[in-house]
Amino acid sequence: MSAELSVVVPVYNEQESVPELYRRLTAALSGVVKSFEVVLVDDGSSDSTWEIIRELAARDGRVKGLSFSRNFGHQMAFTAGLDHAGGDAVVIMDADLQDPPELLPELVARWRDGYDVVYAVRARRHGETAFKLFTAAAFYRVLRRITRVDIPVDTGDFRLMSRKAVEAFCRMPERHRFTRGMVAWLGFRQVGVPYARAARHAGETKYPLRKMLRLASDGITSFSYVPLQLASWVGLAVSGLALLALVVAVAVRASGGTMPAWAFAAAALVLLGGVQLVAVGLVGEYLGRVLDEVQRRPLYLVRDSVGLGSADQRPPAVTI
Ligand code: UDP
Numbered sequence: 609m610s611a612e613l614s615v616v617v618p619v620y621n622e623q624e625s626v627p628e629l630y631r632r633l634t635a636a637l638s639g640v641v642k643s644f645e646v647v648l649v650d651d652g653s654s655d656s657t658w659e660i661i662r663e664l665a666a667r668d669g670r671v672k673g674l675s676f677s678r679n680f681g682h683q684m685a686f687t688a689g690l691d692h693a694g695g696d697a698v699v700i701m702d703a704d705l706q707d708p709p710e711l712l713p714e715l716v717a718r719w720r721d722g723y724d725v726v727y728a729v730r731a732r733r734h735g736e737t738a739f740k741l742f743t744a745a746a747f748y749r750v751l752r753r754i755t756r757v758d759i760p761v762d763t764g765d766f767r768l769m770s771r772k773a774v775e776a777f778c779r780m781p782e783r784h785r786f787t788r789g790m791v792a793w794l795g796f797r798q799v800g801v802p803y804a805r806a807a808r809h810a811g812e813t814k815y816p817l818r819k820m821l822r823l824a825s826d827g828i829t830s831f832s833y834v835p836l837q838l839a840s841w842v843g844l845a846v847s848g849l850a851l852l853a854l855v856v857a858v859a860v861r862a863s864g865g866t867m868p869a870w871a872f873a874a875a876a877l878v879l880l881g882g883v884q885l886v887a888v889g890l891v892g893e894y895l896g897r898v899l900d901e902v903q904r905r906p907l908y909l910v911r912d913s914v915g916l917g918s919a920d921q922r923p924p925a926v927t928i
């Protein structure tokens with residue numbers, strides 16, 4: 609029989625955090641749900657994270673583990689966890705205890721109220737750099753303006769999803785995965801719960817600027833065409849300016865004045881060159897993603913698993 613609640617956690621080199629996460633999760637959930645399982649997805653860790661997961665799974669049958677053949681990224685780890693979770697509701701959360709397990713009873717309570725998606729909104733954030741706070745706040749607000757999907761601001765991936773929402777999510781085959789946007793896209797009844805985001809329990813962030821930018825750009829390109837359209841708008845504005853400059857040049861000549869012809873020509877050339885390069889770059893961003901999609905590679909590969917039976921493949925999409 610499957611558990612009432614599954615908790616899916618991506619782990620990448622988190623050997624210091626996993627035992628504490630297990631302790632706090634089991635404490636927070638005891639008495640709250642009839643039964644639960646914890647699905648730990650090891651995203652190609654190079655420390656002893658996988659050994660720790662195996663030990664926990666050997667001691668406690670509620671702990672299950674998947675280990676990727678290499679580092680596929682946080683978002684793929686969520687996907688694999690959701691593919692393999694059997695609970696009537698599934699929580700996804702980070703391993704570093706920035707998402708407090710003690711919030712789970714509240715998420716479960718809202719699910720029991722009839723919501724399909726209960727997402728945790730960061731009311732306060734501790735232990736983050738000013739740079740991260742500023743860029744995150746700006747990103748969520750820009751994203752909200754340029755997408756048609758209603759993606760809640762200041763919300764990470766920490767959330768609970770009902771079985772219905774999970775099955776719908778598992779039918780989304782794309783490989784550039786921006787989970788928080790994809791779940792918003794699903795619809796159903798959704799509600800936010802505010803919480804204070806803690807500082808990391810141990811170690812340092814596994815999200816260097818490079819990965820953060822990738823995620824941000826996946827979020828924008830998967831949910832908005834605005835950057836593509838930007839090229840035409842800027843092109844239009846530049847053409848308007850060029851036309852104006854032409855009129856000015858003709859007027860200056862007609863009134864007997866002189867001005868060097870190259871001044872206009874040079875300015876127009878540089879401006880147009882810049883605009884065109886930006887536009888080509890934007891098209892490239894989208895084109896690259898189209899290429900990735902048509903290759904239809906598996907989203908992730910499993911090297912090893914505990915407690916999950918045969919967990920090699922992404923199970924066939926469920927029809928609802
Ligand atoms: N993570 C992962 N694969 C990666 C990077 C991170 O599975 O390539 C996990 C990591 O172990 C953690 C979660 O994703 O559980 C969030 O990462 P992190 O806390 O480093 O990000 P931050 O909170 O600094 O944005």
Ligand code: MG
Nearest residue numbers: 702704706808
């Ligand atoms: Mg973190």
